[in-house]
Amino acid sequence: MARVDPFxxxxxxxxxxxxxxxxxxxxxRRLGLSYTSYVDLGPNGYSDAxxxxxxxxxxxxxxxxxxxxxxxxxxxxxxxxxxxxxxAARARLAVATPTTIRAALRHSGERRYASAARDKLxxxxxxxxxxxxxxLSQIVAGCLAVAAIAAALVLAPVATLLIINLAAxxxxxGVTFLRFAAAGHVPDHPPRPPLATGSDExxxxxxxxxxxxxxxxxxxxxxxxxxxxxxxxx
Numbered sequence: 156m157a158r159v160d161p162f163x164x165x166x167x168x169x170x171x172x173x174x175x176x177x178x179x180x181x182x183x184r185r186l187g188l189s190y191t192s193y194v195d196l197g198p199n200g201y202s203d204a205x206x207x208x209x210x211x212x213x214x215x216x217x218x219x220x221x222x223x224x225x226x227x228x229x230x231x232x233x234x235x236x237x238x239x240x241x242x243a244a245r246a247r248l249a250v251a252t253p254t255t256i257r258a259a260l261r262h263s264g265e266r267r268y269a270s271a272a273r274d275k276l277x278x279x280x281x282x283x284x285x286x287x288x289x290x291l292s293q294i295v296a297g298c299l300a301v302a303a304i305a306a307a308l309v310l311a312p313v314a315t316l317l318i319i320n321l322a323a324x325x326x327x328x329g330v331t332f333l334r335f336a337a338a339g340h341v342p343d344h345p346p347r348p349p350l351a352t353g354s355d356e357x358x359x360x361x362x363x364x365x366x367x368x369x370x371x372x373x374x375x376x377x378x379x380x381x382x383x384x385x386x387x388x389x
Contacts, residue, residue: 175252182226183250186235191249194223194259202264210253213260225253357386 176192183190196202199216206213214222226234238245251259277284307315364376 175254179225179250179252182228182231185231186226186238186250188238188245189249191223191251192255194251194255196259196263198263198266200259200263202260202267207257207260207264210257210260213251213256213263219247221249222247223249223251223256223259225251225256360385 180190194213196213196215197220200220201214201216210225211227212222212224214220224234238248274286277286281287304315304319362380364380366373366376
């Protein structure tokens with residue numbers, strides 16, 4: 156009589172129960188592994204967007220670090236056979252839910268993700284990044300200019316002040332003329348009719364509104380978004 160492998164018998168009711176923790180507790184029991192409801196990978200645990208999206212596996216950093224898996228039912232036979240061939244691995248493995256693993260991966264990699272989001276543009280093309288507002292050459296030029304003005308004030312204070320006042324007057328006069336010139340080139344268009352709500356011809360815009368520790372203004376923010384004169388705001 157042929158022997159029936161317990162790992163080759165899928166448990167349909169296991170997935171249909173709707174209780175994620177009960178599902179993975181049962182799978183841990185069937186695999187002979189411990190189950191944990193808390194996963195801590197530490198600050199250096201491996202984490203990336205694909206791993207978070209799948210939520211199937213997580214492992215801490217360093218030799219001998221624990222590993223956690225959320226086995227899919229279709230992979231149970233392969234995992235069971237692998238554990239049978241490598242029984243020593245059971246000491247490092249534990250089963251957790253995908254939700255728990257995703258949370259641990261996000262927590263472990265949050266500093267790296269924040270750093271990548273903040274520094275990626277600067278590393279790719281520093282000229283497009285506003286992180287460095289003043290360059291070294293600008294600092295040197297500014298220091299030289301300040302030193303030159305200070306020396307001129309000491310050597311010829313009256314003439315220096317006259318030149319500074321004249322330069323400032325020319326600058327502000329130029330700004331004023333520029334504004335008048337720009338105003339003269341504004342086309343005289345008739346006012347646009349009000350937008351037709353639900354029009355399919357209007358462009359679609361996405362408004363990103365990041366918040367951090369600002370729960371107290373969410374109501375005011377939503378009210379402001381609702382006041383936008385554009386169809387389909389939600």
